[in-house]
Amino acid sequence: MLILGIDTSCDDTAAAIVEDGRKIISNVVSSQDDIHKKYGGIVPELASRRHIELIWPVVTESMKRANISFNDITAIAVTNGPGLIGSLLIGVCFGKSLSFVNKITLVAVNHLEGHIHAIFLEASPDFPFIALVVSGGHTSIYRVDDFGVYKEIGRTRDDAAGEAYDKVAKLLGFGYPGGPIIDTISLKGDPQAITFPRANLAGSCDFSFSGLKTSVMNYVKKHPESRKEDISASFQSAIIEVLIDRISDAVKVEDVKRVVLSGGVSANRTLRERMNHRAAIDGFELFLPSMHLCTDNAAMIAAAGYHHFIKGNLAKYDLNPKAYLPLVSAAG
Ligand code: KG4
Ligand code: ZN
Numbered sequence: 001m002l003i004l005g006i007d008t009s010c011d012d013t014a015a016a017i018v019e020d021g022r023k024i025i026s027n028v029v030s031s032q033d034d035i036h037k038k039y040g041g042i043v044p045e046l047a048s049r050r051h052i053e054l055i056w057p058v059v060t061e062s063m064k065r066a067n068i069s070f071n072d073i074t075a076i077a078v079t080n081g082p083g084l085i086g087s088l089l090i091g092v093c094f095g096k097s098l099s100f101v102n103k104i105t106l107v108a109v110n111h112l113e114g115h116i117h118a119i120f121l122e123a124s125p126d127f128p129f130i131a132l133v134v135s136g137g138h139t140s141i142y143r144v145d146d147f148g149v150y151k152e153i154g155r156t157r158d159d160a161a162g163e164a165y166d167k168v169a170k171l172l173g174f175g176y177p178g179g180p181i182i183d184t185i186s187l188k189g190d191p192q193a194i195t196f197p198r199a200n201l202a203g204s205c206d207f208s209f210s211g212l213k214t215s216v217m218n219y220v221k222k223h224p225e226s227r228k229e230d231i232s233a234s235f236q237s238a239i240i241e242v243l244i245d246r247i248s249d250a251v252k253v254e255d256v257k258r259v260v261l262s263g264g265v266s267a268n269r270t271l272r273e274r275m276n277h278r279a280a281i282d283g284f285e286l287f288l289p290s291m292h293l294c295t296d297n298a299a300m301i302a303a304a305g306y307h308h309f310i311k312g313n314l315a316k317y318d319l320n321p322k323a324y325l326p327l328v329s330a331a332g
Contacts (some may be wrong), residue, residue: 001074002066003303003309004098004237006059007303008091009111010136011036011047013054014298015062017073021306024121026065027299031294048064048086055094062298070102077305080108081313081325088321096317107114108307108315109301112138112327113150115262117307118293120188125258125287130250134243135263135296136162136177140327141205141250147307148330153250154205156308161239162265164209168216168235172228181234181331183268189233194219194226196238198245205246205253212238227318240271244278251284260287267294 002025007014011032017025032050048254063069078095099106116131121312129143130153139161141154159167162179171179173186196215199208216235219226247259261275272288279286293300308314315329 001306002068002072003075003077003302003305004059004073004092005077005298005300005305006055006063006095007070007079007111007114007298007301008051008055008080008087009081009088010296011042011059012190012296013051014296015059016119016297016302017062017066018299018302018306022120024299026062027297028058028062028065029297030058037176037220040176041166042084044086046086047084048090051087052329055090057099059094059280070098070104075103075105075305075309076108077107077109077302077308079111080319081110081321081322083111083321085159085191085321085323088227088323092319092321100317101188104317105228106315107303107305107310107313108319109308110325110327111301112140114300116142116144116260117304118214118262118289119260119287119294120303121299122289123287124304125260127258127284129154129256129258129260129287130247130256131260131262132243132266133263134261134265135159135162136166138263139207141246142327143250143256148311150327150329153254154207154326155209156209157201158208158210159213161209161243162263164213164239165265167213168232171217171220172231175244179268181267182236183270184272185229186233186236189227189229189231191233191237193230194234196234198238198242200242200245207242207246209239217332231329236268236270239252240274241270241326243271244275247275248278248282257283258285258287262289262294264295267291
């Protein structure tokens with residue numbers, strides 16, 4: 001069964017063909033980094049305009065690479081939230097139109113659920129597992145008991161981890177997106193050079209990164225001569241330590257033996273290495289998607305959409321995008 005996945009939740013236009021929720025047949029992602037780079041962050045209006053231009057070529061390319069026609073597609077899975085409303089709107093309208101014109105079933109997928117499903121394109125973790133979704137817009141921990149069964153057990157109370165990466169990178173003059181740049185520059189710095197604050201919110205698996213961001217900002221103002229490599233490595237160390245500690249807490253509280261990472265920040269090399277190390281110490285099994293499946297893509301949306309389809313959880317033509325869309329267990 002072939003599912004066409006479409007994601008336009010943020011600044012990447014993505015389409016993919018996935019077989020039976022597990023096998024990638026094609027996966028096309030068109031990044032808009034060149035457009036947003038000069039502003040040091042995403043400009044929502046520019047993102048939605050670019051999605052309009054790219055959506056048709058990207059979907060066509062995904063079908064061409066898979067060597068299929070619309071007759072071969074069983075369902076279209078489209079991200080309807082959370083994300084930038086103008087960006088989501090393009091994917092949702094396009095998905096609905098394709099579905100209507102070609103008489104193909106439509107399913108709606110929560111972007112966060114998509115991130116969690118990226119791992120099923122490469123591995124088969126048993127349930128239950130703890131999932132960390134750590135991206136530019138979200139930092140949440142879920143307990144996942146089955147396909148479509150989620151319980152949020154921790155979330156950021158302010159900034160997302162990726163957002164903190166992007167803001168600190170902008171402050172240091174590195175450009176956008178900041179995560180991959182800080183990832184590389186940190187390898188040349190001393191992670192213990194500066195002790196930035198780690199927010200430990202007692203008795204919860206929640207996060208807070210805004211104090212860390214402010215602390216980096218104040219430090220840079222006071223110490224303009226400080227090496228950017230050391231600031232980056234010390235900032236990154238604070239973020240990663242908190243992410244790993246909260247996951248470690250969640251594993252113990254929920255008494256679960258498997259952890260799945262997902263979202264753009266989980267492409268970070270130091271996080272992956274240190275998380276592997278903690279998994280060995282704590283004795284849990286760690287599942288890391290390949291780097292290109294950590295960041296936004298539509299294969300993960302098709303993978304999640306497959307499970308909605310087989311449960312009969314279909315979308316109607318009154319489907320609307322939602323900027324705010326918490327991940328809750330699916331009906332059916
Ligand atoms: O999942 P994603 O592609 O889009 C959202 O759903 O937000 O995540 C994008 C975020 C950006 O904040 C980007 O800076 C961050 O992920 N990111 C990274 C790395 N690659 C992307 N952060 C740290 N290290 C990386 N290697
Ligand atoms: Zn994402």
